[in-house]
Amino acid sequence: MAETSACARNGRVWETGDAGKVPYWVYTDQDVYQRELQRIWYGPHWLYCALECEIPNVGDFKTTTLGERPVIVVRSAEDEISVVENRCAHRGVKFCQARQGHTKDLLCPYHQWAYDLKGNLVGVPFRRGVKRQGGMPRDFDPGNHGLNRLRVEVVNGVVWATFSDETPPFRAYLGEKFWAHYTRVYDGRKLEVLGYNRQHIPANWKLMMENIKDPYHAGLLHVFFVTFGLFRADQKSAVDIDETGRHGILISRKGEQEVNDVTADLRNFQGDLKLADPRILDVVKEFPGEDTVGMITVFPSVILQQQVNSLTSRQIVPKGPAGFDFHWTHWCYADDTPEMKLRRTRQANLFGPAGFVSADDGEIIEMSQQGFSPSDMEEALVMMGGREIAPTDYMVTETAIRSMYRYWREVMGL
Amino acid sequence: MIRTAETDTALRGRVRDLYDAYYDTLDDVRLADWPDFFLPDCLYRVIPRENFERGYTLSTMQAESRGMLQDRVTGLTTTQMYAPRYYRRFPGPLRISATADGIRTRHNLLIVQTLIDRQSEIVLSAVCHDRIVDQDGRLYFAERIVVIDSEMIPNSLIYPA
Numbered sequence: 064m065a066e067t068s069a070c071a072r073n074g075r076v077w078e079t080g081d082a083g084k085v086p087y088w089v090y091t092d093q094d095v096y097q098r099e100l101q102r103i104w105y106g107p108h109w110l111y112c113a114l115e116c117e118i119p120n121v122g123d124f125k126t127t128t129l130g131e132r133p134v135i136v137v138r139s140a141e142d143e144i145s146v147v148e149n150r151c152a153h154r155g156v157k158f159c160q161a162r163q164g165h166t167k168d169l170l171c172p173y174h175q176w177a178y179d180l181k182g183n184l185v186g187v188p189f190r191r192g193v194k195r196q197g198g199m200p201r202d203f204d205p206g207n208h209g210l211n212r213l214r215v216e217v218v219n220g221v222v223w224a225t226f227s228d229e230t231p232p233f234r235a236y237l238g239e240k241f242w243a244h245y246t247r248v249y250d251g252r253k254l255e256v257l258g259y260n261r262q263h264i265p266a267n268w269k270l271m272m273e274n275i276k277d278p279y280h281a282g283l284l285h286v287f288f289v290t291f292g293l294f295r296a297d298q299k300s301a302v303d304i305d306e307t308g309r310h311g312i313l314i315s316r317k318g319e320q321e322v323n324d325v326t327a328d329l330r331n332f333q334g335d336l337k338l339a340d341p342r343i344l345d346v347v348k349e350f351p352g353e354d355t356v357g358m359i360t361v362f363p364s365v366i367l368q369q370q371v372n373s374l375t376s377r378q379i380v381p382k383g384p385a386g387f388d389f390h391w392t393h394w395c396y397a398d399d400t401p402e403m404k405l406r407r408t409r410q411a412n413l414f415g416p417a418g419f420v421s422a423d424d425g426e427i428i429e430m431s432q433q434g435f436s437p438s439d440m441e442e443a444l445v446m447m448g449g450r451e452i453a454p455t456d457y458m459v460t461e462t463a464i465r466s467m468y469r470y471w472r473e474v475m476g477l
Numbered sequence: 478m479i480r481t482a483e484t485d486t487a488l489r490g491r492v493r494d495l496y497d498a499y500y501d502t503l504d505d506v507r508l509a510d511w512p513d514f515f516l517p518d519c520l521y522r523v524i525p526r527e528n529f530e531r532g533y534t535l536s537t538m539q540a541e542s543r544g545m546l547q548d549r550v551t552g553l554t555t556t557q558m559y560a561p562r563y564y565r566r567f568p569g570p571l572r573i574s575a576t577a578d579g580i581r582t583r584h585n586l587l588i589v590q591t592l593i594d595r596q597s598e599i600v601l602s603a604v605c606h607d608r609i610v611d612q613d614g615r616l617y618f619a620e621r622i623v624v625i626d627s628e629m630i631p632n633s634l635i636y637p638a
Binding site: 162256257258259260261262263264265284285286287290333336338339340342343388393408409411412415416417419422423425426427429430 | 523524525527528535542544545547548559560631632633634635
């Protein structure tokens, strides 16, 4: 905490020890953002890359971005997935421009440097020169010029990668409590992609994490949820956080459409609203226990959504302090019935850039950023439920936001 | 398949009138009238191109009936929260062909969005694959599939295409 950082030099010091406040500059400052890239995104954290089922065969690949760095996620052997930086070792070209595909090797078109599927450099045209002229120096060793290869773990159908040697194994990174939350949905069954949604949200990436760590807003902002009893402040619910404070989960149980003291606090509650075609609310119970919602934030890169029968990974790709790309992969279990796939596809209307509830979130966090940007020495309040940091068995709390910032401050040294 | 454009200019005129009325209704945000352009049993999708090309049906916006279109309007007018904006739709030239199950059309669509104090921006660049049927002398959409090239949506897609 005592170290003099660029941020501290800019007067960007978190003055208060109060866990109930967050200064606006954490969302707006360019130096803070650069430090986040180094210490969080390229630091000892596992980042979401893909679902394993997106690249089933050797040579299948997809491209994505981790932090701001483009990578290629490729099945390099029957039982191996490699994640390599999409940057040629020769002249730094982001050589793979396809979103997805199949290939024998990784080839940069500029000077045709070729890499195998693990990222080893296997071909340098004219390495020995042409007619004894030119060529690479004698001491050039292709073994030293492969693509930068990341550590990878494939965990129950999800591909994770990290830039750091310090990152603990994925299960330890989650901790045992969150391992249990994770394996409730990612239970080892084979997954299948239903489709994608992509949107750019002009707001700081942490606001998306906070949004999912904050059940307080869901019972107020999302009138659709509340009206149809999918997510309400009076439902049996819980907020859990891991030992470090960085991961969080919102757990809730679906209720009914009813009027009571909770809806009395909601200005535009629509007690008599009826859907003309209520098939979107045709929800079936499919997981053990009574909970119908489990929204996990795996810090820093992804939200793993189980909202009734809608299952998605929502990957965050930061784009500077004031924006991020949000990539939704909607999936199902490979052995789902056609009816179940249709149900999940139908419920996807609730989510994504045009979702009955998720569009609210994109809109509101853009408005947050608009409020922060011109007044970055002000502070946001996160003291709902007190200033403590602990799991709760109720919804009206911001404890998981407080816990994320406790961890963030440790990592960032701010 | 018959090239209707060459054989039935009257029908072509009726289809063009349908689209003029449809886009007028949406541009004027007369949302309550929008579902009436569709059959009660219809299919409406705004779907990213990558999903469409891979055979995925997952859509950014989907309705499987006129009722679901009405529910979309209910959401927009009573439960959803979003910043005020204008959408203006720019359809391209129509390609029309008659088939056994109705009139198939294809046209490009650009939707430009303008928010308060902001420059206009493209929210969707798309191609529409529609199926239109004649029922009791009036044309209705039986199917409207809007395939969006511009998959990275500038935050939200609020109004329909």
